[in-house]
Amino acid sequence: MRAKIRLQIVLAGTAMGAFVTNTVRAKAFYNFPTPVTPVAEDTLFIHDLFLAIITVLFIIALGVLLYSVVRHRRSRNPEPATFTGPRTRRQWMWSAVPVLVMIVIDYIVLGIPSVEAIMTLSNKGHDRLVVVATASQWKWHYAYPRYGIGFNSVLSTPRDEIYGNAPKDKHFLLEVNHPLVLPTGEKVGIVLKSTDVIHGFWVPAFGIKQDVIPGYLRKTWVKIDRPGTYRGQCSELCGVGHSFMPIVVVAKTPAAFHEWVVAEQAREAGARAAATQTWSRQRLMTRGKVVFDRNCAVCHQASGLGIPGTFPPIATGHPFSASKALLDKLSARGFYKDGRIVEGPLSNHIDIVLHGIPGTPMPAFGKQLNASDIASVITYERNAFGNRTGQVVQPSRIVAARRAKAN
Ligand code: HEC
Ligand SMILES: [Cu+2]
Incomplete structure (x- = not known):
């Protein structure tokens, strides 16, 4: 015993x-x-x-x-104690x-x-740099007001890995096309905004987990010790694409960071210059597919078939079964009278992509994508997935449409 x-x-x-x-x-x-x-x-x-x-x-x-x-x-002390408190x-x-x-x-x-x-x-000290991180269903947009640059950061994990048709990478669902780049050793303020629902900015190595609330500005800050790649995720359940909006931060030494800024400014200037050129149909279609897969496929699906009830198909001949409220918004613009995107007038198509459809999850891409990308994706939508309009949209038309709305 x-x-x-x-x-x-x-x-x-x-x-x-x-x-x-x-x-x-x-x-x-x-x-x-x-x-x-x-x-x-x-x-x-x-x-x-x-x-x-x-x-x-x-x-x-x-x-x-x-x-x-x-x-x-x-067995040793069968007498129970009768303890009644101190x-x-x-x-x-x-x-x-x-x-x-x-x-x-x-x-x-x-x-x-x-x-x-x-x-x-809650350190309120001076920020050497401020970046604005905007969350939307289901991506992040990072802007550097001081340098006049900004870009979308979207999931880059291949679909085959997501659907189990290929082995999963080490950084499965934690990789993006364009990471947030920050300098090391400097206090950087991160202003957080949301365009739709509540998201969460969470990067474990930074010890930061900040809810991002639509209609409010939230702010946090970092001062990163050493260069490296730090991965995080949206930490508020924000819809079906919640697991598809990771946060990847690449920290560079201040010198390397400034090199990156200059390269990025040049890249954006190049894109602005490209928007003044006339693009071939082939160029628009190739770019359009990339833009669609990165920015539209989360909702409209890479197949263009959408998700019944929520996200309309882009592919021809697939009717959209959804609530009257959603359907009315589309038919008001000439879309989906009988399930064909190609019947929507081109000018309305441009307006939808630039400004979104208020009151629905369809986001406004006008501030997130440059004119060439928007022209490409619209050309692509109108000529892929069995849609045969033959219509080609030039970036200059998007620039003009933007200007018209701004006035
Ligand atoms: C977050 C989800 C989401 C994303 C991302 C998205 N859409 Fe949509 N989109 C919608 C919804 C929802 C509607 C339908 C709104 C309604 O019913 O009024 C819609 C409608 C549309 C329509 C009009 C209806 C149709 O299918 O013909 C077009 C065109 C369109 N989207 C293009 C795009 C393009 C181009 C992109 C990418 C640059 C994109 N969308 C990204 C959700 C999304
Ligand atoms: Cu989110």
């Missing part, structure tokens, strides 16, 4: 020992990712401190419990001391670092 109990204690002790060494080593396994910002460092520090304290308390409490079970087991001074001590210990732990040992961490998080 005795030997058995002793064995149990030894086993429990070993398990606990393994647990403790594991938490100590956890850094290398399933702990937080290595922190790279002051906020993340504070968070990890508090987490480790808390874990160390509760591990010690847990061992003490479990030890006392096991000791009592063995020491006062029935009476003597000593009994009061036994009750008061743990309460005091908890107060010290909660309000001092953990309280002070916690308040400090919250103050770090």
Whole structure:
């Protein structure tokens, strides 16, 4: 009997020992990712401190419990105690001391670092750079007002991996066509906006998880220690594409960052220049497919068949079964009288892509895509998926449509 109990204690002790060494080593396994910002460092520090304290308390409490079970087991002391609460001074001590210990732990040992961490998080100091991150169903748009650049950042995981037809990459669903690029060692303010529903900006290595609320401006900040690629995800369930809007941040040294800014400005200037050229049909179609797959397929599907009830098909001959409210909005613009996108007038098509369809999930792409991309995607929609209008839209027409609406 005795030997058995002793064995149990030894086993429990070993398990606990393994647990403790594991938490100590956890850094290398399933702990937080290595922190790279002051906020993340504070968070990890508090987490480790808390874990160390509760591990010690847990061992003490479990030890006392096991000791009592063995020491006062029935076979040794069949008289049950009749304890009715603290009476003597000593009994009061036994009750008061743990309460005091908890107060010290909660309000001092953990309280002070916690308040400090919250103050770090709400640092109002000067930002060397401000970027605006705009969340929409289901992508991010990053703008750098100071440099006049901005771009969409959309999932780049191939569809075959998503649908299980190809082996999954190491960064499955955590890869984008165009990451957010930030300089290291500088305080960067990140202003967060949403164009539709609540999204969440979450990058674990930064220790940041900020809800993005439509109609409000939220702000957070980072000061990244070292160059690298940091991956995160939208952390608020925001619709069917919720898992398809990761956040990828590439941190570069300030010098490399400025090189990137210059290259990016040149790329955007190139795109603006391209918008003044006349594009061949082939060029529009090739670019249009890329733009469609990146920006439209999340809803209208790469097949162009849409999703009944929610997202209308683009492909010809597929009627859209949806609520009257949704259908009315389309028929008001000449779309979907009998399930053919090609019957929608071109000028309305342009208007829909530029300005979206208010009151529906169809987003306004006017500020997210450049004129060439919008011209390409409209040309593509009107000439792919069995749609044979033969119509070609030049970027200059989009530039003009934008201007007309702006006035
Ligand atoms: C977030 C989901 C979503 C995305 C992304 C999206 N759409 Fe739509 N789109 C919709 C919905 C919903 C409607 C239908 C609205 C209604 O019923 O009034 C629609 C309607 C349309 C229509 C008119 C109806 C039709 O199918 O003929 C066109 C054209 C269109 N979208 C083009 C685009 C293009 C081009 C893109 C990409 C640049 C795109 N959409 C991206 C949701 C989306
Ligand atoms: Cu989201």
